[in-house]
Amino acid sequence: MSILITGASGYVGQELAAALLTTLPSSTVTLTDVVLPTVPKSAAQHGSRAQCIEADLTNPSVVDSLITSTNRYDTIYLLHGIMSSGSEANFELGMRVNLDATRYILDRLRTVTPGVKVVFTSSLAVYGLAPSGYIINESNFPAVPSSSYGSQKLIIETLLNDYSRRGFLDGRAVRLPTVTVRAGKPTQAASSFASDIIREPFNGRPAVLPVAKETEMWICSPATVVRNLVKAREIPAEKFGDSRSVNLPGLKVSIAEMLEALESIGGKERRELVEERYDADIDRIVQTWTPNFDTKRALELGFVGDVSMRENVEMYAKSLGSE
Amino acid sequence: MSILITGASGYVGQELAAALLTTLPSSTVTLTDVVLPTVPKSAAQHGSRAQCIEADLTNPSVVDSLITSTNRYDTIYLLHGIMSSGSEANFELGMRVNLDATRYILDRLRTVTPGVKVVFTSSLAVYGLAPSGYIINESNFPAVPSSSYGSQKLIIETLLNDYSRRGFLDGRAVRLPTVTVRAGKPTQAASSFASDIIREPFNGRPAVLPVAKETEMWICSPATVVRNLVKAREIPAEKFGDSRSVNLPGLKVSIAEMLEALESIGGKERRELVEERYDADIDRIVQTWTPNFDTKRALELGFVGDVSMRENVEMYAKSLGSE
Incomplete structure (x- = not known):
């Protein structure tokens, strides 16, 4: 192979x-x-x-x-x-x-x-x-x-x-x-922030949220x-x-829910590392992405569904501990 | 301009x-x-x-x-x-x-x-x-x-x-x-027959119908x-x-209806110039074309709807007379 x-x-x-x-x-x-x-x-x-x-x-x-x-x-x-x-x-x-x-x-x-x-x-x-x-x-x-x-x-x-x-x-x-929570560094993807706002605080670094907290994403x-x-x-x-x-299967989640998972698992001090700073260019792209998908076809083909946001953040936190 | x-x-x-x-x-x-x-x-x-x-x-x-x-x-x-x-x-x-x-x-x-x-x-x-x-x-x-x-x-x-x-x-x-009825010659389009079966008989030539008469087309x-x-x-x-x-706007029509328009305007002897000879390659392509369209968007943009099959064949017949 x-x-x-x-x-x-x-x-x-x-x-x-x-x-x-x-x-x-x-x-x-x-x-x-x-x-x-x-x-x-x-x-x-x-x-x-x-x-x-x-x-x-x-x-x-x-x-x-x-x-x-x-x-x-x-x-x-x-x-x-x-x-x-x-x-x-x-x-x-x-x-x-x-x-x-x-x-x-x-x-x-x-x-x-x-x-x-x-x-x-x-x-x-x-x-x-x-x-x-x-x-x-x-x-x-x-x-x-x-x-x-x-x-x-x-x-x-x-x-x-x-x-x-x-x-x-x-x-x-x-x-x-x-794809979030991605390890590594911020990327050139318009969606980079969706990982940054979890990953960076867990590594003691500040992160920027360029879109509104009400924004829903398919992650x-x-x-x-x-x-x-x-x-x-x-x-x-x-x-x-x-x-x-x-x-592919995913999870519909609002930025607010992502921040809640961050605070719930990582604590208030990590949540406070996320700065809300609107970026019209990023927002324009992100707002064209719908968060509403029915992935029946993927599941029928044998692809698997995603975990909860909480489990997702827990996995990321755990991966840091194991390094 | x-x-x-x-x-x-x-x-x-x-x-x-x-x-x-x-x-x-x-x-x-x-x-x-x-x-x-x-x-x-x-x-x-x-x-x-x-x-x-x-x-x-x-x-x-x-x-x-x-x-x-x-x-x-x-x-x-x-x-x-x-x-x-x-x-x-x-x-x-x-x-x-x-x-x-x-x-x-x-x-x-x-x-x-x-x-x-x-x-x-x-x-x-x-x-x-x-x-x-x-x-x-x-x-x-x-x-x-x-x-x-x-x-x-x-x-x-x-x-x-x-x-x-x-x-x-x-x-x-x-x-x-x-697009039918096209003047000129048969083409390399899989849909060529949709014009051939009208045009060729009107010009005294035989034409081949490679798909079933029940086939509906969007023309x-x-x-x-x-x-x-x-x-x-x-x-x-x-x-x-x-x-x-x-x-673009069009008309849903069956091959049978096209042949009826041919016979009604061109007469029985023209209809008899169309030979039904099934071609699996052509049929495979044609059967993937749906004849069912809602062209509201086109009409709202200002595009115009099509004429009836009968008017269409009449126009073709008239164009021959004027040459």
């Missing part, structure tokens, strides 16, 4: 690599990113089955040497990308990394290892503004993105569907909720996202039907 | 050029296609305001010389493309013409004449199979194409939406029903399509809201 992960230096990439190395004893995992990835600490004992490669995937010859017919991967996880704020701020860069590099990888894969399994992390940002309270599933609402990031994700989903229909590849596009704990990414490769192709795109 | 039409040798391109030259007395119209276009006969008296250019739009330097900052068009109609059967049979060609060449044009336009108006002929093939009887509008059903043609159209729509949102261009993507007469293409450039940008994509 040979697996390639792109964007493997990122938070989700690292967590996924650790999970694959730990749960698939016969697997070899190749981690690649524009910054040389490291083997996740939590999987250090499986380091002999991991390979780390620095690779700029916007360079076709780099992709060509990474993906060859003699070095066939069983599954490719495409996690690389410029995040939402970054793609909005730098249109050309987002197009080059999120669209062109990814398309080139798909074309390289279908040429040298046709039919190979590809798991693509898409995003619920493929959806634009929904009517208030409207509960979205995969078949009752059009994907009309309100950001360049969402547009680029939707275009790759569309290619992956067509490539899968034609038998070029076996694609699975999983639309991730906002998912890292543990559940990783379980579902592992699951994504195990689902038989024929179960997907006409579309390879799936809205 | 300077207008560029790509794919202007095609049937719709010719009809559109004639309509623009006739109804906009101060306009100049540039017709371009991979085959040198001609000035439509019906607009021959306006030939001095028309320019015809042979151009392979898959060649970036050809696009660069066609679209320059000194030669600013007010509106660009993007009608070029490999049709549905052609894109399914030759994947690479469809991608190159329908996706890459079109994207390159959009990028050239936003660079040299930012904000320019672009009307893109998309297709209802952006939708895959809908539940039986389900009536689609722009906000109640996802666009998940069942063909490479539909995928390529959807990707350009997604780019055009994002480019319009960012102010790069002022895009309008109109999703055309099956539109050429006259209505052209009126709506002219209309597409007149609608104020702000009226489109979050999406530049519109399902």
Whole structure:
């Protein structure tokens, strides 16, 4: 079992690599990113089955040497990308990394290892503004993105569907909720604050909340996202039907509820490290994300539901204690 | 008023050029296609305001010389493309013409004449199979194409939406029903038969019906399509809201009803020129096209509804008499 992960230096990439190395004893995992990835600490004992490669995937010859017919991967996880704020701020860069590099990888894969399994992390940002309270599933609402990031994700989903229909590849596009609580550093995602407001206080640092506390978000704990990414490769192709795109399970939660969980588990002094400072640019993007999803299709395909906000924050607090 | 039409040798391109030259007395119209276009006969008296250019739009330097900052068009109609059967049979060609060449044009336009108006002929093939009887509008059903043609159209729509949102261009993507009765020759569209079974008998030639007579289609007469293409450039940008994509008005009609109109207007001997010969490849594509649309949005934007099947066939018959 040979697996390639792109964007493997990122938070989700690292967590996924650790999970694959730990749960698939016969697997070899190749981690690649524009910054040389490291083997996740939590999987250090499986380091002999991991390979780390620095690779700029916007360079076709780099992709060509990474993906060859003699070095066939069983599954490719495409996690690389410029995040939402970054793609909005730098249109050309987002197009080059999120669209062109990814398309080139798909074309390289279908040429040298046709039919190979590809798991693509898409995003619920493929959806634009929904009517208030409207509960979205995969078949009752059009994907009309309100950001360049969402547009680029939707275009790759569309290619992956067509490539899968034609038998070029076996694609699975999983639309991730906002992943929180993420360890590591604040990111260029417009949703970065949703982790920052928990993580930073737990590490004794201040955090900024750029949107109103009443804002509701559709989130998912890292543990559940990783379980579902592992699951994504195990689902038989024929179960997907006409579309390879799936809205992953998550949890609808208000920022106020997140802050309550923070205070309840971390105490008042941690809660007080969160400063409310409105940012119109971030808010404009976040307000286009609906928090209302019906993920029956995902659950029927075998993906798992998320934990409560409280359990989520507890898991994060516990992970700090164990380091 | 300077207008560029790509794919202007095609049937719709010719009809559109004639309509623009006739109804906009101060306009100049540039017709371009991979085959040198001609000035439509019906607009021959306006030939001095028309320019015809042979151009392979898959060649970036050809696009660069066609679209320059000194030669600013007010509106660009993007009608070029490999049709549905052609894109399914030759994947690479469809991608190159329908996706890459079109994207390159959009990028050239936003660079040299930012904000320019672009009307893109998309297709209802952006939708895959809908539940039986389900009536689609722009906000109640996802666009998940069942063909490479539909995928390529959807990707350009997604780019055009994002480019319009960012102010790069002022895009309008109109999703055309099956255009029938088309004059000219059978085409590479999977829907070609929907015109063939009327046009060919009226010209004394046999035609093949590759799908069952019970099949229902969502069609539109050429006259209505052209009126709506002219209309597409007149609608104020702000009226489109979050999406530049519109399902154009049409008519739901069964093949049996089309054949009845043929026999009623053209007589039994014309009806007998239609041979029923099932084609599984064509049928597979056609059966993914739903005939059920609610086009309230289009009508609210100012697009016009279609005529009856009978009027449609009468118009075609009359056009022959006037030649």
